[in-house]
Amino acid sequence: MRTTASRLVAVAGVVLIVGMLPWLSDRDPALSILRARSAEQEATPEALAAIREDLGLDAGPLRMFWDWLTGIASGNPGTSWNTGQPVLPGALDALLVSLTLMGFAMVVAIGVAVLVVVPSVRAGLRGTPRRTGGGVAAALTSMPEFLLASLLVVLGAVWLSFPAYGWNGPEYAVLPALALGLPAGGLIGRLLADAIAVTFTEEWVITWTVAGFSRPQIAVAVLRRALPGLASQIGLIMVAMTGGAVAVEKVFAIPGLGRTTLGDAQSQDLPALQIDIILLLAVSAALGIAAEIGRRLLLGSALHEKAMPIPSGVFHSSSRRWVVPIVAASLLLVMVLAGLPRDGQATTRDKYAAPSLAYPFGTDASGRDLLARVADGALRSIGLSLAVTLAALVVGVLLGLIPRASRGLVEVTNAAPPVVTGILIAAIWGPSAGGAAVAVLIVTWAPLAAHTAALVEETHARPYISILPTLGASNARILFGSVVPAVAPVVLRHAMIRLPGVALALAALGFLGLGPQPPTADWGLILSDGVAAVERAPWVAAAPLASLIALAVLAVSLAGATSGRVRRTGSVIEKVDAGGRST
Numbered sequence: 001m002r003t004t005a006s007r008l009v010a011v012a013g014v015v016l017i018v019g020m021l022p023w024l025s026d027r028d029p030a031l032s033i034l035r036a037r038s039a040e041q042e043a044t045p046e047a048l049a050a051i052r053e054d055l056g057l058d059a060g061p062l063r064m065f066w067d068w069l070t071g072i073a074s075g076n077p078g079t080s081w082n083t084g085q086p087v088l089p090g091a092l093d094a095l096l097v098s099l100t101l102m103g104f105a106m107v108v109a110i111g112v113a114v115l116v117v118v119p120s121v122r123a124g125l126r127g128t129p130r131r132t133g134g135g136v137a138a139a140l141t142s143m144p145e146f147l148l149a150s151l152l153v154v155l156g157a158v159w160l161s162f163p164a165y166g167w168n169g170p171e172y173a174v175l176p177a178l179a180l181g182l183p184a185g186g187l188i189g190r191l192l193a194d195a196i197a198v199t200f201t202e203e204w205v206i207t208w209t210v211a212g213f214s215r216p217q218i219a220v221a222v223l224r225r226a227l228p229g230l231a232s233q234i235g236l237i238m239v240a241m242t243g244g245a246v247a248v249e250k251v252f253a254i255p256g257l258g259r260t261t262l263g264d265a266q267s268q269d270l271p272a273l274q275i276d277i278i279l280l281l282a283v284s285a286a287l288g289i290a291a292e293i294g295r296r297l298l299l300g301s302a303l304h305e306k307a308m309p310i311p312s313g314v315f316h317s318s319s320r321r322w323v324v325p326i327v328a329a330s331l332l333l334v335m336v337l338a339g340l341p342r343d344g345q346a347t348t349r350d351k352y353a354a355p356s357l358a359y360p361f362g363t364d365a366s367g368r369d370l371l372a373r374v375a376d377g378a379l380r381s382i383g384l385s386l387a388v389t390l391a392a393l394v395v396g397v398l399l400g401l402i403p404r405a406s407r408g409l410v411e412v413t414n415a416a417p418p419v420v421t422g423i424l425i426a427a428i429w430g431p432s433a434g435g436a437a438v439a440v441l442i443v444t445w446a447p448l449a450a451h452t453a454a455l456v457e458e459t460h461a462r463p464y465i466s467i468l469p470t471l472g473a474s475n476a477r478i479l480f481g482s483v484v485p486a487v488a489p490v491v492l493r494h495a496m497i498r499l500p501g502v503a504l505a506l507a508a509l510g511f512l513g514l515g516p517q518p519p520t521a522d523w524g525l526i527l528s529d530g531v532a533a534v535e536r537a538p539w540v541a542a543a544p545l546a547s548l549i550a551l552a553v554l555a556v557s558l559a560g561a562t563s564g565r566v567r568r569t570g571s572v573i574e575k576v577d578a579g580g581r582s583t
Helices: 004-020 030-039 045-055 059-073 087-125 134-141 145-158 168-200 202-212 215-251 258-265 270-304 319-339 369-400 402-412 418-429 433-460 474-495 499-511 523-532 538-562
Strands: 565-570 572-574
Touching: 004 059, 004 215, 004 270, 004 402, 030 045, 045 145, 045 418, 087 168, 087 258, 087 270, 134 523, 145 433, 145 499, 145 523, 145 538, 168 215, 202 215, 215 258, 215 270, 215 418, 258 270, 258 418, 270 474, 319 369, 319 538, 369 433, 369 474, 369 499, 369 523, 369 538, 402 433, 418 433, 418 499, 433 474, 433 499, 474 499, 499 523, 499 538, 523 538
Parallel strands: none
Antiparallel strands: 565 572
16 A cells, blocks of 8 residues: 555656646746747736736646646647647647657667677577677667767768758658667667576576477577566666657757757746656656566466566676776776866867867867866766765665655656656756756666665565564664665665766756756767767867767776676566666
């Protein structure tokens, strides 16, 4: 009952926040609409009052919320504050574009996952099960969607013949589908290759081989054995794809729901923004439900058994796994140390200067040294990312200690892509570094809470803990004197592994204009400016691309090096993956 109540409260909270957006925002909606309708009209009290009366803002928050809620139920969520037209038809048209793009991206993801998994299947059938394709999968996984999209725009605009902007035919979907599908396919393939390698070590595979089952039969059985345990993770990856589509649509100027949502947030068209967010969350929830249905179909009658056996093999990491993170960290350190002595705020007459000895990465539209700006952004990003990570650690541990009460909140948080959270925070507080930090914190604590809950359950089952009540120890003393000290160091390591992923998430929000504002030296902002000018000066995107790619590689390789073995915790397999993604 507590779990069900937690879920209901979490869902109701999301609906309440979205419905109350016009009143939660610290900006006057009437003023925003006046500026959107006529930039030259003076914002007199009479003009603002007329707009409030026209929009129904004078009815009060409760009345407006009830009207919005009943409108959602009846299929009429309201009219646009900017155009005066119903918001639902335009949002559905944009959603259709986004779903089409995600469909193409899914084809790419499945193809990449198959290519990554096939070597593991072949190795298992030869009797030498091992994880294969890790380097390729890690390289694909290490590229967040906004970063890969920026790189593909550079390639498409400068060297490739594919159109880089717009949505006027199938050829316009090639680059966006690659940007969205390659990271998802790499991650799914990496997880599935690990699970297949573990499954091939189980005794039943040897029994089937001796009994004369064919290789295709064994391969299908192994795949069916490995997939159910990964269904929820695949669902999370698909949910993350919803958020990634926002960045991809912005980069490639695709008129999808993600780009529409960003535009409505910037113009403060809150009725349109409300339905945009509801549709994005609905797509995320639908993908999660589809993953759960797939898991149940794969399990079949085994779903009703009390305990499902889980692959529990162990693969130890080698010292060579530390080479890539050390190299990536070294590159970042060299760039930062080289740029710190320079002045990243000084403007010169050398606008869009090409890379040279004086300016190793060139200059931007204002003539500022890009190497210096990247170094300044590194210090700011590291400090903010560390603060967000530590805050997420505290929240995750505290809520992980009450798993039944927090489970619904964890599920709802996992169903909300970070970009959607960032848009909500920006609509309430406006774009800022603090708002971006809060948005990333909201989605970062959930995996840490789930990890804490699993470890607490496992720790309580240990003999030296289970005997403490008979010795007279109170529940509080057991929890804070024995369980938390045993759990906290493990969760702390997990949180630190997520630090580069947190930095990437902050950069993504900055790239979308939801984080720090100019002239702040933020990696996302610098990359966004570089992509906008890529046709005129491709090198402007080189510095932020190089730094963010190094950071992404560090995130993936660090997670791979520190989670080189699959660890069984009670009835779940626990594995930390990179890029801020929970597995």
